[in-house]
Amino acid sequence: MRTKAIVIKKQQANEYDQIVTLYSEDYGTMRAMARGVCKPTSVQSMHLELLNTVEFEVIHGKSMPIISSAVMSHQHLNIKESLPKLVAVQFFTEVLDKIAFENEKDAHLWEFLNTMLVDFDDVSSDGILPLFRKHQAGFLKVLGYAPQIERCVVCSTDPMVGTERMIALSTELGGVMCADCFLAGGQGVLLEKNDLNSLIGTSLAPATKHSTLDTFFEYTVGRKISSLGFLYQVIK
The missing domain is CATH 2.40.50.140 (Nucleic acid-binding proteins)
Incomplete structure (x- = not known):
């Protein structure tokens, strides 16, 4: 073979x-x-x-x-010669090793991994974190774990409607909750509506450390992802 x-x-x-x-x-x-x-x-x-x-x-x-x-x-030498790049890429291989089933062909995942390696090979040092966030969002989509954001996972209303600045992300239910459902006893992680775009990789704001994406991945994997903590120690 x-x-x-x-x-x-x-x-x-x-x-x-x-x-x-x-x-x-x-x-x-x-x-x-x-x-x-x-x-x-x-x-x-x-x-x-x-x-x-x-x-x-x-x-x-x-x-x-x-x-x-x-x-x-x-060989992807540019990745191996840069510790921040190497650790960023190891996040994706660590997640993949923990959740992927053996002997299941996935053409989209294969294409994603190859594109991700080429992108990190070419990116400059100041572009590592924005690229990391972009590929985190893409990785969730390819794996089929992207959160439901178009409607509240409890009441199906548009969570962006209303004057409230905050909404909640429920990792357990796999999507966002409107303010009313959260205040009625729902469990989730509070975030500003503007942060919602980071979950789908369309945020125009500067990339920051410790994103909501990290929380969602760690819930999906079911444990802390060791490469995340190391990444934030070595990245500028």
């Missing part, structure tokens, strides 16, 4: 072998064993670096497929 993939995670299996998690064009998320990749003489080690785009072939193994050959097509 031969396909193209992006290396998103590596785990040590023993002294010389690694379990490699890849997102492939034809099979979605898959895990395979890279035999001897940690040996000093290994030819495959440079091809199977994190975030590399590779063409690889696997053969059947006892517990999981074994990578028999791998040839790198893109």
